[in-house]
Amino acid sequence: MDAWPACVGPATDSPARQASLIRHSSPARYRYCLMAGLASLAAGCGGGDSPPLVGTLERDRIEIIAEASEPIVALEVREGDHVAEGTLLMRLETATATARAAAAASRSAQARHHLTELLNGERPEVIDEARARVAAAQATAQRDQMELRRATALLARGLTSQASVDQARAANDAAAAALREAQAALALALHGSRIEDIDQARAALAEAEAGERQLAVGDARLDVRATRAGTVEAVPYKLGERPPAGAPVVVLLADSPAYARIYVPEPLRASLRAGQAAEIRVDGLEKPLPGRFRYLSAEAAFTPYYALTQRDRSRLSYLAEVEVTGPGAAGLPAGVPVEVTPAAQAHD
Template sequence: MRKPKRSVLLSLCALAALAGCARDSGPAPLLGTLEWDRIAVPAEVSEPIVQILVKEGDHVAADQLLLTLDPRRTQAQVDAAQADVLRLSAALDELRHGARIETIDASRAALVRTQATALNARLARDRAAEIRRKGLNSQSDLDNADAVLRQANADAKAAQANLDELLHGTRPEDLAQGEASLAQAQATLAQLQVTLQRLSVRAPRAGRVDTLPFKLGDRPAAGASVVSLLVGDAPYARVFVPEPVRASLQQGARFNVRVDGVAQAFSATAVRIASEATFTPYYALSGDDASRLAWRAELELDAPAARDLPAGIPCQATLLVGKSVADK
């Protein structure tokens, strides 16, 4: 009775060994997940969301309006910047055109008035000095007359300088300062106009709406992602290449990719292979430990049916030995 049992056990062991050999005859599949390229569209400023025009899962075209942030505050800043540009532009035109003839005539009249005042002050000072020599007034009276004369002369010199400035025109340095101020105001206006446009959040490229993390009325922080888009023609398989396979795997290698829950197998091409190990730095391993290294690789799926697959599904990629992109 024992011999038949022993033969059965030996047969089962032989079958198991053969099955193991059959499994080991081909390359082991590379494990990973399906992924899409993602684009995060940020909020330009922190303003409440006043309009949402898409839903998660919607396909959108490039430059399509997705949602709108409240533009009133930024619009007011744009209006103020536009007024500042107009003010500085008018000031620069005034500098370029020089003084009006009426302003020059008024300056000449002011000079004549101050010169007449200075002449009267000189005559009064001379009379005070003559009277002082006769001893008929005090020294303080003469000092007061001297002070009035000095002030009148200073006023006349200031009026003369003001007239000369008007007659000589605007200095080049003043023009340069005016032009620089206007350019700065125009740059500020352009920046605010860009910010105002981006309050209408648009798709930077065609894709599918993945997530809308905020709801109507929410006020996201400046720079926070308000829309996440999945972009590209199809998802790709992100798999991890073990160390024994890495040396023989090159870009352009062909794979069969099986996705969990999908009966159809997809053809794929290796388009990117990381240059550095993903899990452990290469310099930290030596000898037998080097077999624990893994490199991230991305396999581009060929079938159009892959366009509808979501991200994150586990998948297995089997290398087609001897096949490359040139054999397609």
């Protein structure tokens, strides 16, 4: 057990302790540790040629999530079905989405009408009313001006008091101010809206329409469709259930090339590089599959810093992915064990 990597406990734990931790870990973690341990065992076996790198055959897993927390009203696929990109997988209830769309359309219509009102300016009736107010204010101003003149003349002859003159002057000033106010209102009605108000109305309309389009995109996703061609691996929820927003409702295995997920022992890590050719052997296939390294991790899996001594670092293992470059893996299921031999070793 010395060759097991420190994936479930410190390197200082006893072999029996590490084995117990591995056996009682989760199945996924157990398999992860098992492959890393096999890689480490291969590195520590010594001898001439290095043994093959072990792992499993995998495919890209595509998790398609629920756009909103709505009940499932239709299931169109089952596990194992092959679907093309854009295929309808399931439908979620759209009653809430329809109400949201109607509210968004109303906000857009309101903003659009407000912009139209500003562009068209005041109605002719409003302008006529403003002209009438100006005419009335002019008549009032003329009357009060005449009253002020009479009061001033009477005061000069001693026939009225100063208070009466002051009152007439105040009324004249108020009438003049009311006339100016009416004239300004008429000018405002004739000149229309300010350009700043129109720009603000245009911006409000653009915001409302953008919100409407955003809701339309989200509502369209209530019809859950395949984002890539592939095979349905899992449908976690049943008809009538309400998955939470953001939860995966369909899992696809993409039709993209399969790849081997393996673990590279530390003594071999420096000799491998991305793009390097390799052979992938699968139980039940007579000939190996061609492949190439597409990814090599720069960090060891589950390794604490204190395991980097000269004795322990040979137990390190690095995650790598080797893509199958031929058609031979088309019908193989994900998860089957594989052995990978880098090209430099395959030709020895």
